[in-house]
Amino acid sequence: MRDAEILVGYDGSTDASVALDWALEEARLSGQPVRLAYVFEWLTVAGWVGPGLAPGVWPDDTARRQVEDLVRGAAADASSANPGLTVTGEVYDGPPALVLQERSAEAGMLVLGSRGHGGFGGLLAGSTAVAVAAHAHCPVVVVRDGAGSVPAEASAGPVAVGVDGSEPALVALGFAAERAAQRRVPLRVLHAWTPGPGGAAGVPDERAAVEETLEPWRRTFPELSITVDLVPGSPAAMLIEASSDARLVVVGTRGRGGLAGMLLGSVSQQLIQHAHCPVAVVRER
Missing domain, CATH: 3.40.50.620 (HUPs)
Incomplete structure (x- = not known):
């Protein structure tokens, strides 16, 4: 729409x-x-x-x-x-x-x-x-007051988006890619993961799965700079930290894995209350 x-x-x-x-x-x-x-x-x-x-x-x-x-x-x-x-x-x-x-x-x-x-x-x-x-x-x-206007030195900050492979996260990814392309700033894709018994051995598979979801957007916006960061630990902490130099942080309403329950209860409130930039919550219509 x-x-x-x-x-x-x-x-x-x-x-x-x-x-x-x-x-x-x-x-x-x-x-x-x-x-x-x-x-x-x-x-x-x-x-x-x-x-x-x-x-x-x-x-x-x-x-x-x-x-x-x-x-x-x-x-x-x-x-x-x-x-x-x-x-x-x-x-x-x-x-x-x-x-x-x-x-x-x-x-x-x-x-x-x-x-x-x-x-x-x-x-x-x-x-x-x-x-x-x-x-x-x-x-x-x-x-939030103080998080809306973008300082001149941060005007090229990325649009950051949290993904976990769920359908809502894919919708959020599309929203984020469009905003980054509009503003001619990079797109930073973040994926929270929990290390298994093999530790960092599973990182290549995790990264490959994220890269696969990005293919349609790389084709749609070939001039868009896209980076992928795999971050162990809390999804809320990951996105709040990423918001410190971002133009916008984008999340889906709910997901699985790292973002399961992202916008239910205290985690969503942490992001809305503590992010250093505007927060977009995207859901399927």
């Missing part, structure tokens, strides 16, 4: 603005339209904070207009700064994770900041992060 819109969770917070910047960069490369989505959940009087409002103010028509103005203004500014891109905004009501999961069915990509205020307060803390990343119908990119 390369022509489908990029949906951005937006609430005016710093993290949301960083996520929007990342989404606009992706849109400039792909030509996809961008839609800002502000979602707030009206549960308790003390549980809602709107732009310019203190906790404890119930969202009335005035607050609603403030939110709509916020989203409309952000979309207009983004559109003005990016001639040729279509940027729109919309306000939704309901549980943020559920609304975004539903809206993702029509999106080509969902981009989120790791935290926010107002509608996205605590959105990506704990189990909610796993729910959004694991159950969205399209790839989800999580951008």
Whole structure:
């Protein structure tokens, strides 16, 4: 769905603005339209904070207009700064994770900041992060404040992807290869493995299996530089370390072997919370 819109969770917070910047960069490369989505959940009087409002103010028509103005203004500014891109905004009501999961069915990509205020307060803390990343119908990119923009010295950093031979990992590999080719940066393929009785003797077989999965992408993108690293130990630690000089880290929603259960429980939270660059979670539609 390369022509489908990029949906951005937006609430005016710093993290949301960083996520929007990342989404606009992706849109400039792909030509996809961008839609800002502000979602707030009206549960308790003390549980809602709107732009310019203190906790404890119930969202009335005035607050609603403030939110709509916020989203409309952000979309207009983004559109003005990016001639040729279509940027729109919309306000939704309901549980943020559920609304975004539903809206993702029509999106080509969902981009989120790791935290926010107002509608996205605590959105990506704990189990909610796993729910959004694991159950969205399209790839989800999580951008932490400070991990969205790329310093000049790291602008040629690779796109890193974790693979284990599973079908979700192959889908993630394709996503990563496309992003690396778009950005004209190397693709770094990482495979976590557990040494058996023979120790490093099994490395050639492991490497051959990974290389086989890369053949279609080497043919599709012949100018793309691809490296393969086999790393013993924890997949989460491997990918967090790789994120230190990467433009983007890509994983599938679940796999086998080194990445089994990658996005269930604490391992996914480690990657989302501690990666030094944006994290893309890719699942089959």
